[in-house]
Amino acid sequence: MGKVLIAYSTHEGQSAKVADFIAEVLRGRGLDATVSDLKEARDASPAGYDGVIVGGSIHMGKHDNRMVEYVRSNLEALSAAPSAFFSVSLSSHGEPEEAESYVKNFEEQTGWRPDTVAMFSGGLPYTHMNFIMRHMMKKIVEGKPGSMDTDTSRDYVYTEWDGVRRFAEDFAAQLAPAAS
Ligand SMILES: Cc1cc2nc3c(=O)[nH]c(=O)nc-3n(C[C@H](O)[C@H](O)[C@H](O)COP(=O)(O)O)c2cc1C
Structure with a gap:
Protein backbone atom coordinates (compact mmCIF):
# COMPACT_ATOMS: atom_id res chain seq x y z
CA MET A 1 0.00 0.00 0.00
CA GLY A 123 -11.58 31.82 5.74
CA LEU A 124 -12.06 34.72 8.06
CA PRO A 125 -11.86 33.29 11.57
CA TYR A 126 -12.95 36.52 13.29
CA THR A 127 -13.96 34.82 16.54
CA HIS A 128 -10.46 33.32 16.89
CA MET A 129 -8.72 36.69 16.56
CA ASN A 130 -7.88 39.12 19.31
CA PHE A 131 -9.61 42.52 19.35
CA ILE A 132 -6.94 44.39 17.41
CA MET A 133 -6.51 41.68 14.78
CA ARG A 134 -10.28 41.37 14.33
CA HIS A 135 -10.64 45.06 13.57
CA MET A 136 -7.58 45.12 11.39
CA MET A 137 -8.88 42.20 9.29
CA LYS A 138 -12.33 43.83 9.07
CA LYS A 139 -10.73 47.02 7.68
CA ILE A 140 -8.73 44.99 5.14
CA VAL A 141 -11.87 43.12 4.04
CA GLU A 142 -13.89 46.33 3.77
CA GLY A 143 -11.28 47.63 1.35
CA LYS A 144 -11.67 44.63 -0.96
CA PRO A 145 -14.06 44.94 -3.89
CA GLY A 146 -17.34 43.10 -3.51
CA SER A 147 -16.76 41.47 -0.13
CA MET A 148 -19.50 41.92 2.42
CA ASP A 149 -18.17 39.57 5.06
CA THR A 150 -17.56 41.98 7.89
CA ASP A 151 -19.73 40.60 10.68
CA THR A 152 -16.97 40.01 13.24
CA SER A 153 -19.26 38.06 15.57
CA ARG A 154 -18.98 35.00 13.32
CA ASP A 155 -16.45 33.09 11.21
CA TYR A 156 -16.53 32.71 7.42
CA VAL A 157 -15.15 29.76 5.46
CA TYR A 158 -14.61 29.89 1.70
C1 LIG B 1 -4.00 37.41 11.60
C2 LIG B 1 -4.33 36.95 10.23
C3 LIG B 1 -3.60 37.43 9.15
C4 LIG B 1 -3.89 37.02 7.84
N1 LIG B 1 -3.15 37.51 6.81
C5 LIG B 1 -3.47 37.13 5.54
C6 LIG B 1 -2.74 37.66 4.43
O1 LIG B 1 -1.80 38.43 4.56
N2 LIG B 1 -3.12 37.26 3.18
C7 LIG B 1 -4.15 36.37 2.97
O2 LIG B 1 -4.44 36.06 1.83
N3 LIG B 1 -4.82 35.84 4.01
C8 LIG B 1 -4.51 36.20 5.28
N4 LIG B 1 -5.21 35.68 6.33
C9 LIG B 1 -6.28 34.70 6.08
C10 LIG B 1 -5.81 33.27 6.39
O3 LIG B 1 -4.89 32.81 5.42
C11 LIG B 1 -7.05 32.39 6.45
O4 LIG B 1 -7.81 32.79 7.58
C12 LIG B 1 -6.73 30.92 6.54
O5 LIG B 1 -7.97 30.22 6.49
C13 LIG B 1 -6.00 30.56 7.82
O6 LIG B 1 -5.69 29.20 7.78
P1 LIG B 1 -5.23 28.42 9.09
O7 LIG B 1 -6.44 28.36 9.98
O8 LIG B 1 -4.80 27.09 8.62
O9 LIG B 1 -4.10 29.20 9.70
C14 LIG B 1 -4.93 36.08 7.63
C15 LIG B 1 -5.67 35.60 8.73
C16 LIG B 1 -5.38 36.03 10.00
C17 LIG B 1 -6.18 35.49 11.15
Whole structure:
Protein backbone atom coordinates (compact mmCIF):
# COMPACT_ATOMS: atom_id res chain seq x y z
CA MET A 1 0.00 0.00 0.00
CA GLY A 2 1.43 3.42 -0.95
CA LYS A 3 2.32 5.59 2.02
CA VAL A 4 1.68 9.33 1.93
CA LEU A 5 2.74 11.97 4.46
CA ILE A 6 0.68 15.16 4.74
CA ALA A 7 2.66 17.66 6.81
CA TYR A 8 0.82 20.89 7.55
CA SER A 9 1.07 24.11 9.45
CA THR A 10 -1.96 26.00 10.74
CA HIS A 11 -2.88 28.98 12.92
CA GLU A 12 -6.66 28.77 13.29
CA GLY A 13 -7.18 25.21 12.07
CA GLN A 14 -8.37 25.55 8.46
CA SER A 15 -5.22 23.99 6.96
CA ALA A 16 -5.61 21.11 9.42
CA LYS A 17 -9.13 20.54 8.09
CA VAL A 18 -7.79 20.61 4.52
CA ALA A 19 -5.03 18.12 5.45
CA ASP A 20 -7.54 15.78 7.12
CA PHE A 21 -9.87 16.00 4.13
CA ILE A 22 -7.03 15.13 1.72
CA ALA A 23 -6.07 12.18 3.95
CA GLU A 24 -9.64 10.85 3.85
CA VAL A 25 -9.73 11.05 0.05
CA LEU A 26 -6.36 9.27 -0.21
CA ARG A 27 -7.51 6.54 2.18
CA GLY A 28 -10.61 6.11 0.05
CA ARG A 29 -8.21 5.42 -2.83
CA GLY A 30 -6.46 2.67 -0.87
CA LEU A 31 -3.44 4.74 0.24
CA ASP A 32 -2.00 4.82 3.74
CA ALA A 33 -2.13 8.53 4.66
CA THR A 34 -0.44 10.02 7.75
CA VAL A 35 -1.30 13.59 8.80
CA SER A 36 1.33 15.47 10.77
CA ASP A 37 1.04 18.92 12.41
CA LEU A 38 4.43 20.62 12.07
CA LYS A 39 3.84 22.40 15.37
CA GLU A 40 4.06 19.07 17.17
CA ALA A 41 6.28 17.11 14.81
CA ARG A 42 8.75 19.61 13.36
CA ASP A 43 10.99 16.80 12.24
CA ALA A 44 8.32 14.51 10.70
CA SER A 45 10.67 12.98 8.19
CA PRO A 46 9.44 12.33 4.65
CA ALA A 47 11.83 9.36 4.47
CA GLY A 48 10.02 6.08 3.88
CA TYR A 49 6.97 7.68 2.24
CA ASP A 50 6.00 7.12 -1.38
CA GLY A 51 4.59 10.62 -1.65
CA VAL A 52 4.61 13.80 0.42
CA ILE A 53 2.16 16.71 0.59
CA VAL A 54 3.07 19.86 2.51
CA GLY A 55 0.64 22.69 3.14
CA GLY A 56 -0.22 25.63 5.31
CA SER A 57 -1.76 29.04 5.56
CA ILE A 58 -0.82 32.64 4.96
CA HIS A 59 -0.65 35.07 7.85
CA MET A 60 0.45 38.65 7.29
CA GLY A 61 1.61 37.87 3.78
CA LYS A 62 3.73 34.85 4.64
CA HIS A 63 3.71 31.12 5.07
CA ASP A 64 4.69 29.90 8.51
CA ASN A 65 8.44 29.86 9.22
CA ARG A 66 8.07 26.40 10.69
CA MET A 67 6.96 25.11 7.30
CA VAL A 68 9.73 26.99 5.46
CA GLU A 69 12.33 25.42 7.77
CA TYR A 70 10.77 21.97 7.40
CA VAL A 71 10.93 22.13 3.61
CA ARG A 72 14.47 23.50 3.60
CA SER A 73 15.76 20.77 5.86
CA ASN A 74 13.98 17.99 3.92
CA LEU A 75 14.56 19.34 0.44
CA GLU A 76 16.36 16.28 -0.89
CA ALA A 77 13.68 13.80 0.20
CA LEU A 78 10.89 16.11 -1.00
CA SER A 79 12.48 16.45 -4.39
CA ALA A 80 12.95 12.68 -4.72
CA ALA A 81 9.34 11.64 -4.01
CA PRO A 82 6.16 12.69 -5.83
CA SER A 83 5.30 15.86 -3.95
CA ALA A 84 2.63 18.50 -3.75
CA PHE A 85 2.12 21.77 -1.94
CA PHE A 86 -1.07 23.54 -0.91
CA SER A 87 -1.39 27.10 0.25
CA VAL A 88 -4.45 28.30 2.18
CA SER A 89 -5.26 32.00 2.15
CA LEU A 90 -7.96 34.60 1.98
CA SER A 91 -6.43 35.93 -1.24
CA SER A 92 -7.22 32.66 -3.02
CA HIS A 93 -10.82 33.80 -2.61
CA GLY A 94 -10.93 36.47 -5.31
CA GLU A 95 -7.31 37.66 -5.54
CA PRO A 96 -5.48 34.81 -7.30
CA GLU A 97 -2.48 36.92 -8.29
CA GLU A 98 -1.73 37.73 -4.68
CA ALA A 99 -2.19 34.08 -3.70
CA GLU A 100 0.24 33.08 -6.47
CA SER A 101 2.79 35.60 -5.26
CA TYR A 102 2.78 33.98 -1.80
CA VAL A 103 3.51 30.61 -3.39
CA LYS A 104 6.24 32.07 -5.59
CA ASN A 105 7.83 33.60 -2.50
CA PHE A 106 7.68 30.28 -0.70
CA GLU A 107 9.33 28.49 -3.60
CA GLU A 108 12.09 31.11 -3.67
CA GLN A 109 12.60 30.90 0.10
CA THR A 110 12.82 27.12 0.13
CA GLY A 111 14.19 26.19 -3.30
CA TRP A 112 11.50 23.50 -3.48
CA ARG A 113 9.65 22.94 -6.76
CA PRO A 114 6.77 20.61 -5.89
CA ASP A 115 5.26 18.57 -8.72
CA THR A 116 1.84 20.08 -8.00
CA VAL A 117 0.76 23.32 -6.34
CA ALA A 118 -2.75 24.19 -5.20
CA MET A 119 -4.14 27.38 -3.73
CA PHE A 120 -7.21 26.94 -1.57
CA SER A 121 -9.44 29.61 -0.12
CA GLY A 122 -9.29 29.71 3.65
CA GLY A 123 -11.58 31.82 5.74
CA LEU A 124 -12.06 34.72 8.06
CA PRO A 125 -11.86 33.29 11.57
CA TYR A 126 -12.95 36.52 13.29
CA THR A 127 -13.96 34.82 16.54
CA HIS A 128 -10.46 33.32 16.89
CA MET A 129 -8.72 36.69 16.56
CA ASN A 130 -7.88 39.12 19.31
CA PHE A 131 -9.61 42.52 19.35
CA ILE A 132 -6.94 44.39 17.41
CA MET A 133 -6.51 41.68 14.78
CA ARG A 134 -10.28 41.37 14.33
CA HIS A 135 -10.64 45.06 13.57
CA MET A 136 -7.58 45.12 11.39
CA MET A 137 -8.88 42.20 9.29
CA LYS A 138 -12.33 43.83 9.07
CA LYS A 139 -10.73 47.02 7.68
CA ILE A 140 -8.73 44.99 5.14
CA VAL A 141 -11.87 43.12 4.04
CA GLU A 142 -13.89 46.33 3.77
CA GLY A 143 -11.28 47.63 1.35
CA LYS A 144 -11.67 44.63 -0.96
CA PRO A 145 -14.06 44.94 -3.89
CA GLY A 146 -17.34 43.10 -3.51
CA SER A 147 -16.76 41.47 -0.13
CA MET A 148 -19.50 41.92 2.42
CA ASP A 149 -18.17 39.57 5.06
CA THR A 150 -17.56 41.98 7.89
CA ASP A 151 -19.73 40.60 10.68
CA THR A 152 -16.97 40.01 13.24
CA SER A 153 -19.26 38.06 15.57
CA ARG A 154 -18.98 35.00 13.32
CA ASP A 155 -16.45 33.09 11.21
CA TYR A 156 -16.53 32.71 7.42
CA VAL A 157 -15.15 29.76 5.46
CA TYR A 158 -14.61 29.89 1.70
CA THR A 159 -12.79 26.60 1.11
CA GLU A 160 -14.15 24.83 -1.96
CA TRP A 161 -13.99 21.19 -0.98
CA ASP A 162 -14.53 19.90 -4.52
CA GLY A 163 -11.23 21.52 -5.50
CA VAL A 164 -9.49 19.95 -2.51
CA ARG A 165 -10.94 16.58 -3.48
CA ARG A 166 -9.69 16.93 -7.08
CA PHE A 167 -6.21 17.83 -5.80
CA ALA A 168 -6.16 14.72 -3.58
CA GLU A 169 -7.52 12.47 -6.32
CA ASP A 170 -4.90 13.71 -8.80
CA PHE A 171 -2.18 13.03 -6.24
CA ALA A 172 -3.54 9.53 -5.58
CA ALA A 173 -3.59 8.86 -9.33
CA GLN A 174 0.11 9.80 -9.57
CA LEU A 175 0.97 7.19 -6.95
CA ALA A 176 -1.33 4.44 -8.10
CA PRO A 177 -2.36 5.05 -11.72
CA ALA A 178 -4.03 1.64 -11.90
CA ALA A 179 -6.36 2.48 -9.00
CA SER A 180 -7.66 5.74 -10.48
C1 LIG B 1 -4.00 37.41 11.60
C2 LIG B 1 -4.33 36.95 10.23
C3 LIG B 1 -3.60 37.43 9.15
C4 LIG B 1 -3.89 37.02 7.84
N1 LIG B 1 -3.15 37.51 6.81
C5 LIG B 1 -3.47 37.13 5.54
C6 LIG B 1 -2.74 37.66 4.43
O1 LIG B 1 -1.80 38.43 4.56
N2 LIG B 1 -3.12 37.26 3.18
C7 LIG B 1 -4.15 36.37 2.97
O2 LIG B 1 -4.44 36.06 1.83
N3 LIG B 1 -4.82 35.84 4.01
C8 LIG B 1 -4.51 36.20 5.28
N4 LIG B 1 -5.21 35.68 6.33
C9 LIG B 1 -6.28 34.70 6.08
C10 LIG B 1 -5.81 33.27 6.39
O3 LIG B 1 -4.89 32.81 5.42
C11 LIG B 1 -7.05 32.39 6.45
O4 LIG B 1 -7.81 32.79 7.58
C12 LIG B 1 -6.73 30.92 6.54
O5 LIG B 1 -7.97 30.22 6.49
C13 LIG B 1 -6.00 30.56 7.82
O6 LIG B 1 -5.69 29.20 7.78
P1 LIG B 1 -5.23 28.42 9.09
O7 LIG B 1 -6.44 28.36 9.98
O8 LIG B 1 -4.80 27.09 8.62
O9 LIG B 1 -4.10 29.20 9.70
C14 LIG B 1 -4.93 36.08 7.63
C15 LIG B 1 -5.67 35.60 8.73
C16 LIG B 1 -5.38 36.03 10.00
C17 LIG B 1 -6.18 35.49 11.15
